[in-house]
Amino acid sequence: MPSVLITGANRGIGLALARQYASEGWRVMATCRDPGSATDLKAIEGDIDLYALDVTSDESVSALADSLKNQPIDVLFNNAGINLQKGMTVAEVDFASWAKTFEVNVYAPIRVANAFRPHVAASDQKVMAFTSSRMGSIEVGSGATSMTYRSSKTALNMAVKVMSNEIADQGIICVLFHPGHVRTDMGGNAAPVLPDDSAAGMRSVISTLTPEDNGSFRNYDGETLPW
Numbered sequence: 001m002p003s004v005l006i007t008g009a010n011r012g013i014g015l016a017l018a019r020q021y022a023s024e025g026w027r028v029m030a031t032c033r034d035p036g037s038a039t040d041l042k043a044i045e046g047d048i049d050l051y052a053l054d055v056t057s058d059e060s061v062s063a064l065a066d067s068l069k070n071q072p073i074d075v076l077f078n079n080a081g082i083n084l085q086k087g088m089t090v091a092e093v094d095f096a097s098w099a100k101t102f103e104v105n106v107y108a109p110i111r112v113a114n115a116f117r118p119h120v121a122a123s124d125q126k127v128m129a130f131t132s133s134r135m136g137s138i139e140v141g142s143g144a145t146s147m148t149y150r151s152s153k154t155a156l157n158m159a160v161k162v163m164s165n166e167i168a169d170q171g172i173i174c175v176l177f178h179p180g181h182v183r184t185d186m187g188g189n190a191a192p193v194l195p196d197d198s199a200a201g202m203r204s205v206i207s208t209l210t211p212e213d214n215g216s217f218r219n220y221d222g223e224t225l226p227w
């Protein structure tokens with residue numbers, strides 16, 4: 001069966017992805033900062049292993065990549081993310097929080113992608129998925145809130161776009177997703193999309209990807225989104 005590595009798999013969208021891939025018989029490498037307290041994740045049955053991973057740490061990421069050396073990863077799902085300053089105006093911006101947001105939402109997915117590129121290149125499906133956001137689209141999502149979060153996802157989009165061009169010759173397909181406005185700790189209780197529906201949509205899109213889709217920005221229902 002194919003394999004998937006998911007970051008931030010202990011709650012929200014990452015947890016739904018882990019549950020669904022495991023229920024379909026995939027080998028799931030579920031990562032989170034503190035596997036010891038990941039009660040929901042530990043309850044998932046199937047071919048699933050939990051690994052400690054802080055995506056902002058070079059040591060943590062390279063240690064896991066080393067310990068999984070020579071294990072192909074069909075889908076690398078860079079899902080972990082933060083939104084620290086939802087209601088803050090630009091004038092109120094806290095630069096340390098903005099930097100932290102970039103660390104988690106931009107630098108970390110690229111760090112993880114670099115570390116696990118050999119594992120993905122050695123797999124059959126060769127997919128790197130990144131959870132971006134419609135809020136990072138300058139064309140459709142540039143509202144008057146959440147400047148730090150929005151700008152981090154815009155930067156992620158460009159970073160992944162560049163990477164997708166760089167590594168296209170390795171057959172790797174990079175895809176950026178808007179997962180929907182999802183009912184999670186980040187998305188809030190009133191969000192219209194359930195984590196299971198978001199995860200199912202993105203999994204379905206991934207299952208149909210071809211090399212021509214490398215570097216695309218997609219909604220969880222498959223629609224191509226403007227940058």
Ligand SMILES: NC(=O)c1ccc[n+]([C@@H]2O[C@H](COP(=O)([O-])OP(=O)(O)OC[C@H]3O[C@@H](n4cnc5c(N)ncnc54)[C@H](OP(=O)(O)O)[C@@H]3O)[C@@H](O)[C@H]2O)c1
Binds near residue numbers: 054131180181
């Ligand atoms: N929910 C939405 O409406 C929505 C919309 C657009 C995009 N997104 C994106 O979708 C992704 C998942 O969001 P979500 O709604 O599921 O959020 P969530 O419920 O807040 O979960 C965020 C996940 O990221 C993990 N994480 C944060 N910092 C980390 C770090 N340094 N190392 C490893 N893991 C870390 C968290 O782990 P801990 O439990 O250890 O904190 C948690 O597992 C994010 O990238 C988010 O930006 C969400």
